[in-house]
Every structure is written in C-alpha cells, then in structure tokens.
Amino acid sequence: MVPLVFCENKNIQVLKQALEEELGFAAPQPYRRQVAELAKTYRKTPITGSEQAATERERLFENVDGIRFLLHEGGCGGTKEDSNNLCGLLAGYMHHPNVAGATVLSLGCQHAQIGILREEIRKRDPNFAKPLFIFEQQRSGSEAAMMSEAIRQTFAGLVEANKVQRTPAPLSSLCVGLKCGGSDGFSGLSANPAIGHTADLMAALGGRTLLSEFPELCGVEQGLINRGANPEVGNRFIQLMRDYAARAAAVRAGFEMNPSPGNMRDGLLTDAMKSAGAAKKGGTSPVTAVLDYPEYSSEPGLNLQCTPGNDVECVTAQVGAGASVVLFTTGLGTPTGNPIAPVVKLSTNSDLAQRMYDIIDVDTGAIVVGESTIQEMGERILDFTVKVASGEIRTRAELKAQEDFIPWKRGVSL
DSSP, X not given: OOOSSGGGHHHHHHHHHHHHHHHTOOOOOTXXXXXXXXXXXXXXXXXXHXXXXXXXXXXXXXXXXXXXXXXXXXXXXXXXXXXXXXXXXXXXXXXXXXXXXXXXXXXXXXSSOHHHHHHHXXXXXXXXXXXXXXXXXXXXXXHHHHHHHHHHHHHHHHHHHTTOOOOOOXXXXXXXXXXXXXXXXXTTTTHHHHHHHHHHHHHHXXXXXXXXXXXXXXXXXXXXXXXXXXXXXXXXXXXXXXXXXXXXXXXXXXXXXXXXXXXXXXXXXXXXXXXXXXXXXXXXXXXXXXEOTTOOOOSSEEEEEOOXXXXXXXXXXXXXXXXXXXXXXXXXXXXXXXXXXXXXXXXXXXHHHHHTTTTOSEEOHHHHTTSSXXXXXXXXXXXXXXXXXXXXXXXXXXXXXXXOOOOOOSSOOO
C-alpha cells in the first residue's frame, strides 16, 4: 500500500501494523523480551498470567509521555549544507524543553558526523546536561551488541527522566509556532487574524512566536520590514527572502507558484491573496528577530523564520526552533502533527469543524457569522494553548499519534 501524499503516512503505517499482525506477516521483535525483562526488574514485582495483558497497557514511567522515533531521509548523499542543517535541526529537538534526552544511532562514514551534531548542541546550550547516548555502528562490532546496549542505556535514561515533574512556569517561557495549511477564502478573515491576536498577547507577556513560510510572505515584505524592532531585522529578512527566491528561480520555479489547487478552488487565486492572509498570523506587534533555518529562537516577541510553506517541513522546523505548541489554521483540513510538540488545529469555518471533527481542536467559524470578535477568539485560543502546554488538554493530532517529521532540504520547496 502506498500513500499519494506524506500526510497519509501514519494511516498507511496503521494499516500495515494491523494487516501484518492479524495475517501473520509481522516481522519478529527480538528486542521486546529484553525490554520486558528490564521493566519487570524496575517494577521489582513478578508479572503473572492474568496481570500480563493489563500490565502491558500500563505506563511504566508515569512522568514520561512517551518515546518518539524520528525517521528521515537525510544525513548523507546530499549537500554538506543539508547534512549540517540536519544536525542543527536534530540539535534543536534535543535542546527542546519537551525532550528529556536522546539516543542517536550513527553509521560512521556519513556527512552528518557526530562532531557536527555535538557542536550544534553546544550552540544551543553550552551546558547541555540531558542524557545523550550516541552509538556508531562501524565502531560497535556486531549490530546486536549495539542494539542491546542502546536499549539498556535508553532504559536507564528513562528512569532518570521519570524523576522530573511538571512545575509552574511563566507564559514568557512559552514559544508558539504560527502555521496555516490547506487554506481557504476564510483563512485571512477568521483563524489567521485570531491567532495573530494570540501572538500579540504572547508578545505583551514576554513570550515568543514564530511566523514562518517565507514563500507565503511574498508581497507583504514591506509591512513586516516596517515592523522591525531595528534595521538589522528588516535587512536580514529581505536578504533571506531574496536568497530563497533566487534558489527558486535557478530551477525555474518561483513564489508565484505557491497556491495549491485546493487553495484556488476555495478563493485564494494568487500568491498575493494568499500572502495577505498568511501574514495576519503574525498580528501587529514588532518583529524582534529573523531566524534562518535551522536556528533556535531566543528573542522574546514575534520571530520570522525562514521555512517553506510545506506543512510538515514547516512544523518540523518550527519545533526545531523551540516551538512548544504550534497553532495550525486550516480551511480545507489537514492531519499534520509533530512527534514532540502538540499541534492545535483551528478551522477557519464551522462547516469544516463539523465535517472533519476528528482532526479539529478549535472552531473559529464564529468570527465569520458575527458571533465572536477576532479579539475574543484570540483570547480563547491563548487560554486553550496554555491548557495544551500544561498537559491539561491533548490535541486531536496527539490522540491520533500523528507524528510527522520531515527535515527541509535546502533546495526548493515552496
């Protein structure tokens, strides 16, 4: 079975698991027994017959939400820029406040060297102290020995992570990604300006927000430049936009190719129309910083971040830059999620919220029919975001285990 778009990868994986296990095609799991024995020892109590099924469903580490496995197609065979950026992105994920530690498997001869990864981690945190276990297969002897040791050390890391508990934190420590995908004619009228007001509230409270998708800011550059906290901010933004546009032109593409068939069917006919609505996600507060990919955010206020408009590449980059929660507006519907950060899906219209209720978290359609103002909705979204960040609410993407991860290769992806 094959998906026609990567957004369906998770569904294909679910079908693969169900069909293979139920039909007897599943691959053997040689390391499952080792993990079970470690868990049994940790519990210090024997597991018998009737308790077995229930225990397997119980969470062993109550303060750990889960283990995530980030798959990608980079690291070698591309440009050195791609491999360096991949190391920077992974370093951002390891430094991310939602992550307690990391296990890294390396072959050894690839472009993305362990030394580069360590240097990228140091850039983000010179005093990095989380558990970090790195295994290089070409130096490890047998594959089985490396895998067994990786399991043992990862398990030990989980034991340490389980000692950490949630503590109160100010909103100034929160970083929120601002994203739209599957946009429609209502995007620039309801959901986008609503999260723009949320972004303004965040800025006033000392938090950080990330406005990305540079191809979708084509045509509104001057308005953002005028909001720059200083001339350097505007200069860096326009330089990154020009560099991105030049790469696109080199392969006979351009920002004007950004609107998708679905966008156009629902009223976004040109890149200018799409950009005007997309920019509203950034609210009206000053632009305090401009980030190139895969830099990490640190400046309070609205940060512009160079990424494609591609849903998963953009969200992957926003989380790699420190986004604790991503606010994702959609008029047509999309299942996009992330492995380590909650992605809140906001519908631009109530019809979508009712039709695709299983992927939508917040319906901003009340703005369209005059039952809510943009400001009121923005305040509601901020309250919802705080509850999500605090672990009080799980998003639909989290409940569906929608864990999309696609690093951006710095070629042309619009």
